[in-house]
Amino acid sequence: MNGPAASTSRPAAAAPVRLLHLEDSEPDHALVLAQLRRSGLQVAARRIETRAEFEAALEQRWDLVLSDYHLPGFTGLQALQLLRARAAAQPSAPPLPFVLVSGQIGEDTAVEAMRNGAADYLLKNNLARLAPAVEHAIDAARTQRARLAADRELQVSRRRLSELAQHLQTSVEAERHAIAREIHDDVGGSLTALKFDLDWIRRHAESPAVHQRALAALETVTNAIEASQRIMQNLRPAILEQGLVAALQWMTLRFEKRTGIACELRTGGGFQREAVGLPPGVALVAYRTAQEALTNVGKHAQAGRVVVDLTLSGGVLSLEISDDGRGLSQADLAKARSFGIRGLHERATTVGGWIDLSSGAAGTTLILSVPLQGAAPPPPDPSDPDEAENSAWSVL
Numbered sequence: 001m002n003g004p005a006a007s008t009s010r011p012a013a014a015a016p017v018r019l020l021h022l023e024d025s026e027p028d029h030a031l032v033l034a035q036l037r038r039s040g041l042q043v044a045a046r047r048i049e050t051r052a053e054f055e056a057a058l059e060q061r062w063d064l065v066l067s068d069y070h071l072p073g074f075t076g077l078q079a080l081q082l083l084r085a086r087a088a089a090q091p092s093a094p095p096l097p098f099v100l101v102s103g104q105i106g107e108d109t110a111v112e113a114m115r116n117g118a119a120d121y122l123l124k125n126n127l128a129r130l131a132p133a134v135e136h137a138i139d140a141a142r143t144q145r146a147r148l149a150a151d152r153e154l155q156v157s158r159r160r161l162s163e164l165a166q167h168l169q170t171s172v173e174a175e176r177h178a179i180a181r182e183i184h185d186d187v188g189g190s191l192t193a194l195k196f197d198l199d200w201i202r203r204h205a206e207s208p209a210v211h212q213r214a215l216a217a218l219e220t221v222t223n224a225i226e227a228s229q230r231i232m233q234n235l236r237p238a239i240l241e242q243g244l245v246a247a248l249q250w251m252t253l254r255f256e257k258r259t260g261i262a263c264e265l266r267t268g269g270g271f272q273r274e275a276v277g278l279p280p281g282v283a284l285v286a287y288r289t290a291q292e293a294l295t296n297v298g299k300h301a302q303a304g305r306v307v308v309d310l311t312l313s314g315g316v317l318s319l320e321i322s323d324d325g326r327g328l329s330q331a332d333l334a335k336a337r338s339f340g341i342r343g344l345h346e347r348a349t350t351v352g353g354w355i356d357l358s359s360g361a362a363g364t365t366l367i368l369s370v371p372l373q374g375a376a377p378p379p380p381d382p383s384d385p386d387e388a389e390n391s392a393w394s395v396l
Ligand SMILES: Nc1ncnc2c1ncn2[C@@H]1O[C@H](COP(=O)(O)OP(=O)(O)O)[C@@H](O)[C@H]1O
Pocket: 296, 297, 299, 300, 301, 302, 323, 325, 326, 327, 328, 332, 333, 335, 337, 338, 339, 340, 341, 342, 364
């Protein structure tokens, strides 16, 4: 088991092992090197013996520390602790592997060394296992380094993905905003002008036939105006300008009418009096969360009743949507083509909030929480003052 070829996984032409040897006896150092070289390991070694030398040497690159236990004014255990303290200060790099090679030190000390993270422990009078122990320690450190690097990459890539998803959420909102504005300014303006003209024709019509035609045309234009308003409302909830509570009232009423599922809105905290001035980004996130959660209840829950509860307590806005339906499973949430709830998580993050979801036999509850102080900057504000609904639409 200690033959050079049997245990080695290092390529024959590998760079020499950079070995830092804490050892106060030159003959013991020579013995260790001879043992390693006999096993076929290429070694570039340096012997040191004091704490100061050790600390200075750690500024350079090493593959492994071999250490005696008894050193001048210093012990192998202390060297190990020093190494670990340095490693703790740089969590991105694994500590240097450390192998204790000493005379008899007693089982307790050996166990303590292992517990403190030593890779191995060998007795000087039995160095047969030295080369495999060194190689194993170096391999283990290399694997750990690779795993740390992979973990780091995974974290970075997760963060990028989440940033991208958040960016998409806000760009979709900005795009909807732009389309709503165009419908409002172009289509809305023209339809309104048309309606005025038709009304004028109706009033000045001399023949009943023209009067009749003008009336019919007025009705068509009115329908077109209503359709445009509906589309705009879906693209960009103008109702939010009357406050989140008013918007949720309108949404829950429409939901109940459309689906026949009883839908109750409860408000608590400052919301009872609609006294809360929310950052527009937060109101929009809350609105979209309620919209998606209610759509899910209508589509999936087979519920008889749903409660939307909006409260503000301890500076945290909380919007809870609970149904009494069939509940959902982890498998539901893992569906490859379902992005509703995933999107809500990302959307909540854009305003410094988060989503909690719980589900059981009694139904499903989705909660949006957003701390209002120190919230993240809101996404592009889709309710500029210049967009206020003072428009030609409301004249009619
Ligand atoms: N309130 C609910 N009650 C029961 N199941 C639900 C509920 N909300 C979501 N689900 C389940 O979770 C899945 C994922 O929801 P979602 O992410 O909104 O995607 P989608 O609605 O497009 O399927 C749904 O397909 C459904 O199976």
